[in-house]
Amino acid sequence: MxxxxxxxxxxxxxxFxxxxxxxxxTIFSALTGYYFYNIFASFSTLSFQAQTNPALINQYGAFNVTEFVIRPFFGIVSVVMLIIMPMLTMRSFAEEKKTGTMELLLTFPVRDSEAILGKFAGCMGIFAIMLGLSFPAMLLVEYFGDPEWAVIATGYIGLIMMGAAFISLGIFMSSITENQIIAAVLSFASLMILYMVGYTAGLAGEMVGRVLEYISFSFHYEKFARGVVDTSDVVYYLLFTIMFLFLSMRSLESKRWRG
Amino acid sequence: MIEVKHLTKVYGEARGIEDINFTMERGEIMGFLGPNGAGKTTTMRILTCFMPATSGTAKVAGYDVFEDSLNVRRRIGYLPETVPLYTDMQVPAYLKYVAGLKDVPWKKIKSRVGRVMEQVGLSHMAHKYIGELSKGYRQRVGLGQALINDPEVLILDEPTIGLDPQQIIEIRSLIKGLSGDRTIILSSHVLPEVSMLCGRVIIIDEGKLKAIDTPENLVAKLQASDSVKARISGPADSVISALKGIEGVKKVESSGAVGSSGEYVVEFVRGFNGSHLLARVAVERKWDLYELTPIKMSLEDIFIHIVTDEDSSL
Incomplete structure (x- = not known):
């Protein structure tokens, strides 16, 4: 402890x-902020137009700020996370191995699990700050509109769980190489595939399709963004995180054996 | 304090170390000598629990390095050869971090960091980032992190490599000052350093332990293959052939001339000192014998002798 x-x-x-x-x-705030501005501004334009042109209401259904702004915003946050997380996690073990500080760390009276969880928590801390920076956008929506806070809450819970999964995978990738670029590229590629694999579901057969859907990140996130906390999604993210933390431990252990 | 039995490490095809055995008492300073790639670092890495041995056992402070590695790691301080440090941290922050990981009690961390910084001469570097420090100061930070938990066993891999002479003297006297109750292993290429600091020396070559003894004993044992320097006046050719004729003489070399007399280095077979025979021959031939001195072997000579001589076993 x-x-x-x-x-x-x-x-x-x-x-820091x-x-x-x-x-x-900075990059996270800039990208998500830019997207937020666009979607929020277009929502307000559309709302004005709908006042004079009721046909629009029929076209878009109910004008609901949660549906129209909050949900797509969370969607884009998860995509930006996909790009940014590997940059956060790539250094965790790769850098220590490259500079040799790993040799000292491993001769300190520290358990592998403590080292991994410490690094995991460090990344989670930065990630929490990152999500915190997106929160003013929610306040802005609250100021101008009337969002459903329950959906915002589940959205953030989902993002945190997904972020934990991203970070554990990134730490694992960082533990298998001493090159930070390789660690980042491997994490990005695997996250990307896990994010997109659900899209193939429609093309694959019934059984395979459901499996593909189940292993994809986006499929599990969708319900969180709609305000639903489903145990199966929570379990998916938790298991994913635990599995990669465990694999990182194994990877450190094998490093010891290989000398 | 340290007990190493049949320690062997194999890296794939390559041999790391082979059947290393030695024991150390509390308070001893042991020097590891050997050419590059001899297995010094490998042995140290096994003792510090950085990697496991292929076979054999090693105990540090009564704990097995493999079975009880956390207990071993709590009791050691290790300075790797490359002195890996976090360059983006300030010196005190780094030492606090290490103190935390090495189980220094919360309340003592601050005072311990202060004391170690003073001990290794870093007090005036408190505001610096490690990345800004010169090699010599980084070495001190490395030594500082090894000392932070006041360990019973210190393992230092080439602690003075890459330092300037002034720094070398400082680090040496620092290490000397650390001994006492502490058991210290240090490896080095610099032989006088080892004979100066260490109570005993281990010579490792090609992964095998070639010799283990006090520096004096190593010298004395090898002295058995006596060489003497003789200064004799007389025609060089006949002196050399006469000397070669003496019983037990292995080799005679002329090493120059002083005035009318010539200097010769005479090597006898090991374990036989024929100085008296040499003197007798000089007297018989009516040559003047000005000087007859045994040539002392330095640790350098012994080292070269042991690592180059195939059949040398001490």
Whole structure:
């Protein structure tokens, strides 16, 4: 517990000692903010037009700010996460291996699990700040409109769970190589495939389609964005996270054996 | 304190170390000597639990490095050869981090960091990032992190490599000051350093332990293959052939001339000192014998001797 705390604190600090945290947070806010502006502005334009042209209401259905702004916004946040998370996680073990600090870390009285969980929590901390930066957008919606806060809450819960899964996968990729670029590319590719694999579901047969759907990130996120917390989705993200944290542990252990 | 039995490490096809055995008492300073790639670092990495041995056992402070690795790791301080540090951290922050991981009690972390920084001469570098420090200061930070938990066993892999002479002297006296109750293993290429600091020396070559003894004993044992320097006046050719004729002489070399006399290095077979025979021959031939001195072997000579001589076993 103690070691976990020290590693967590050190990880968080070193994200801010280097430009990594600032770059990641800035890019995330810029991309999601830009998207938010676009969708919110087009929603307001459409609402004005609908006042004079009732036909539009028939075309779009009910004008609901949650449906029209919040849900797509969460969708885009998850896509930006897909790109940004590998940059956050790539250094966790790859850098230590490259610079040799791994040799010292492994000779300290620290369990592999403590090192991995410390680094995982460090990334989660930055990720939490990242999500926090998107929160003012929700306040803006609240100021101008009337969003459903329950949906916002489940949306954030879903994002946090998905983020945890992304981070654990990224840490695993970082633990199998000492090259940060390779770690980032491998994580990005695997996240991307897991994100898109659900799209194939319609083309595949019944059984295969359902399996593909089940293993895809986006399929499980969709319900969170609609305000539904389904146990099967929660279990999916939790298992995914635990599995990759476990694999990272194995990977560290094997590193020891290979010398 | 340290007990190593039949330690062997095999890297795929390559041999790391083979059947290394030694024990160390509390408070001993042991020097590891050997050419590059001899297996010094491998042995140290096994002792520090960085990697497991292929076979054999090693115990540090009574705990097995494989079975009880956490307990071993709590009791050691390790300075790897490359001194890997987090360059984006400030010196005190880094030492605090290591102190935390090495189980220094919460309340003592601050005072311990302060003391170690003073001990290794880093107090005036408190505001610097490690990345800004010179090699010598990084070495001190490395030594500082090894000392932070006041370990019973210190394992230092080439602690003075790449330092300037002034820094080398400082680090050496620092290490000397650390001994006492602490058991220290250090590896080095610099032989005088080892003979100066270490109570005992292990010579490793090609993964095998070639010799283990005090520096003095190593010298004494090898001294058995006596060489003497003799200064004799007389025609060089006949002196050399006369010397070669002496019983037990292996080799005679002329090493220059001083005035009318010539200097010769005479090597006897191992374990036989024929200085008296040499003197007798000089007297019989009516040559003047000005000097007859045994040539002392430095640790360098022994090292070269052991790692180049196939049949040398001590």
């Amino acid at each position: 103690r070691n976990f705390f020290f590693i967590f604190a050190k990880e968080t600090k070193s994200y 000692n280097s430009p990594v945290a600032f770059v990641v947070l």
